[in-house]
Amino acid sequence: MSISAAATMITTISPAIVQKSQESSPLSLLPKCSSLREIQQLQAFAIKSRRLQWDNSFLSKLIDALTLNPAPPSMYHAHKLFDQISHRDAVLFNTLSRGYSRSHEPHQAIVLFCQMLEASIAPDAYSFPSLLKACASAHAFCEGKQAHAAAIKLGFASNAFVLPTLINMYSQCGDVKAARTIFDHGTDRCVISYNSMITACVQSSRPGEALALFREMQSRRLRPTYVTMLGVLAACALIGALYLGKWIHEYVKKNGFSYYVKVNTALIDMYGKCGSLEDAIGVFNGMEFRDTQAWSAMIVTYAIHGQGIVALKLFDEMLQKGIRPDGITFLGILYSCSHSGMVEQGLGYFRIMYSDYGIPPGIKHYGCIVDLLARTGKLEEAYDFINGLSIEPTLILWRTLLSACGGHGNVDLGKKVFNRIIELDDSHGGDYVIFSNMCALNRMWEDVNEIRKLMDERGVVKVPGCSSIEVDSKVHEFFASDGKHPDSKKVHRMVDEIMEQLKVVGYIPDTCKVHHVDLTEEEKEVSLRYHSEKLAIAFGLLNTPPGTTIRVVKNLRICSDCHSVAKLVSMVFGRQIILRDLNRFHHFAVGQCSCADYW
DNA sequence: AGCAAAGTGG
Numbered sequence: 001m002s003i004s005a006a007a008t009m010i011t012t013i014s015p016a017i018v019q020k021s022q023e024s025s026p027l028s029l030l031p032k033c034s035s036l037r038e039i040q041q042l043q044a045f046a047i048k049s050r051r052l053q054w055d056n057s058f059l060s061k062l063i064d065a066l067t068l069n070p071a072p073p074s075m076y077h078a079h080k081l082f083d084q085i086s087h088r089d090a091v092l093f094n095t096l097s098r099g100y101s102r103s104h105e106p107h108q109a110i111v112l113f114c115q116m117l118e119a120s121i122a123p124d125a126y127s128f129p130s131l132l133k134a135c136a137s138a139h140a141f142c143e144g145k146q147a148h149a150a151a152i153k154l155g156f157a158s159n160a161f162v163l164p165t166l167i168n169m170y171s172q173c174g175d176v177k178a179a180r181t182i183f184d185h186g187t188d189r190c191v192i193s194y195n196s197m198i199t200a201c202v203q204s205s206r207p208g209e210a211l212a213l214f215r216e217m218q219s220r221r222l223r224p225t226y227v228t229m230l231g232v233l234a235a236c237a238l239i240g241a242l243y244l245g246k247w248i249h250e251y252v253k254k255n256g257f258s259y260y261v262k263v264n265t266a267l268i269d270m271y272g273k274c275g276s277l278e279d280a281i282g283v284f285n286g287m288e289f290r291d292t293q294a295w296s297a298m299i300v301t302y303a304i305h306g307q308g309i310v311a312l313k314l315f316d317e318m319l320q321k322g323i324r325p326d327g328i329t330f331l332g333i334l335y336s337c338s339h340s341g342m343v344e345q346g347l348g349y350f351r352i353m354y355s356d357y358g359i360p361p362g363i364k365h366y367g368c369i370v371d372l373l374a375r376t377g378k379l380e381e382a383y384d385f386i387n388g389l390s391i392e393p394t395l396i397l398w399r400t401l402l403s404a405c406g407g408h409g410n411v412d413l414g415k416k417v418f419n420r421i422i423e424l425d426d427s428h429g430g431d432y433v434i435f436s437n438m439c440a441l442n443r444m445w446e447d448v449n450e451i452r453k454l455m456d457e458r459g460v461v462k463v464p465g466c467s468s469i470e471v472d473s474k475v476h477e478f479f480a481s482d483g484k485h486p487d488s489k490k491v492h493r494m495v496d497e498i499m500e501q502l503k504v505v506g507y508i509p510d511t512c513k514v515h516h517v518d519l520t521e522e523e524k525e526v527s528l529r530y531h532s533e534k535l536a537i538a539f540g541l542l543n544t545p546p547g548t549t550i551r552v553v554k555n556l557r558i559c560s561d562c563h564s565v566a567k568l569v570s571m572v573f574g575r576q577i578i579l580r581d582l583n584r585f586h587h588f589a590v591g592q593c594s595c596a597d598y599w
Numbered sequence: 600a601g602c603a604a605a606g607t608g609g
Binding site for chain 2: 064094095098125126128129130132133159160161162163164165167168190191192193194195196197198199200225226227228230231233234261262263265266268269292293294295296297298299300301326327328329331332334335338362363364365366367368369370371394395396397398399400401402403428429430431433434463556557582583
């Protein structure tokens with residue numbers, strides 16, 4: 001059939017399709033189809049002109065177009081068409097499999113691969129990316145490993161397209177070590193493989209390794225892509241290294257990545273998590289186009305800096321501009337409310353998220369509501385809320401409540417919740433510590449001993465507190481009372497000096513939460529004195545010019561004694577201190593904290 | 600045809 005004849009036939013089927021194309025072959029028209037109807041018209045044309053029997057390349061394009069169509073029934077139509085084809089080849093299988101992995105039906109993709117083997121059709125290199133992607137998103141580690149073995153057998157494991165998906169699969173299934181081994185042994189380490197590996201490191205909280213890979217890329221003169229920037233910025237956010245982050249920002253500008261909305265969103269997130277609210281606002285204001293994610297990132301950033309009211313204002317502004325919020329936006333909103341004690345508003349937003357926006361609440365939204373209720377002391381309500389849920393409450397939900405019980409000193413409910421938690425998982429040191437502190441606060445020393453014994457028996461260890469501070473683009477880490485840092489003697493002396501000065505203005509060490517029963521008051525004071533955040537602040541006072549801001553990142557929540565010390569230091573030494581908790585910020589200035597002592 | 604943000608608790 002001549003091209004002009006084909007064009008005539010299509011014209012009789014749908015003028016809309018022809019309008020979209022200057023070309024006349026049905027193959028080139030396919031990507032321009034935007035609706036299921038248009039694709040099916042082309043399919044009808046293909047059947048009419050008897051192409052269905054012989055042209056697998058055209059059929060593959062047809063299936064691809066069907067699977068790309070966002071309307072839900074497309075996978076069904078694609079599979080139906082696939083079933084009608086008599087001579088299936090690997091390309092057809094791959095195309096349908098890709099469709100399933102795109103439409104989040106990983107199990108179908110895996111099944112399809114098995115069917116291909118059963119039909120004695122040899123997979124090619126392109127069969128593996130979608131299969132591995134499916135295994136990754138389904139967390140199907142066994143299948144993933146089998147797929148890897150098959151890829152090795154067939155000689156496709158070091159293929160440039162297969163390698164990144166292999167890395168991704170291992171990382172998503174939780175085996176980052178294996179991912180790294182594959183990456184290291186890869187013969188063809190391209191930019192995309194580096195991106196996968198960097199992302200894998202970030203997702204497994206190994207920011208240092210991610211940044212090292214970025215440097216390796218540069219020394220190998222591989223040109224990063226914007227995806228590289230997303231990974232590297234996320235790594236900076238994890239470490240909380242503001243100056244390194246600023247350097248990356250410059251790099252982003254110089255290399256033309258500033259126009260990617262996602263990169264700007266990652267920059268907002270990075271500045272937010274590195275403690276610079278102003279820089280985050282600067283990036284947000286400088287964006288020409290902002291999507292839901294960009295607004296959400298900015299809302300969350302205000303929230304973690306204790307500016308809940310501003311976060312809510314921004315949400316209103318977002319709605320006025322006609323940007324649709326998603327589940328994450330509401331998470332930010334609920335988070336803002338719970339961390340600013342706005343119970344009624346929070347419950348209001350929780351109600352409208354489904355009724356007005358059709359967003360079904362997930363476990364994380366429930367977590368925020370539990371936090372919202374419990375943090376303000378409505379502990380029983382929070383308990384009832386958890387028990388009334390239609391889904392099985394997770395550990396985190398109980399943990400949220402336990403931590404609030406600790407904050408409000410409610411040992412009775414706290415004990416009930418604690419027992420519930422260790423039934424589910426008795427290996428988490430943090431839970432024991434919260435409950436033990438709660439008991440110590442109520443002078444229930446036998447219980448404190450009991451908990452200690454339980455921890456020893458079960459071999460539970462608590463995560464040591466660690467604070468870090470970036471000075472001259474080097475990150476210094478401090479652990480409580482440790483002598484690992486080269487300057488530790490000097491730092492300890494500095495802490496002693498600080499304490500003397502603070503006592504003059506009325507500081508009294510808050511020893512009631514130190515849960516070593518057999519310590520004297522003085523010994524308790526000493527154990528409190530060398531908490532990691534105090535060491536880091538002392539190091540900051542010693543090694544940064546007077547008047548500059550001290551930025552500290554801590555891996556646990558700040559204790560109340562360190563909180564009051566930081567407030568006093570900000571006043572006595574005339575320094576602003578910005579301290580990052582596990583997931584929020586404390587801005588200390590002239591004796592006050594931005595969290596208004598509510599954290 | 601591969602990599603791809605934002606997110607409850609501690």
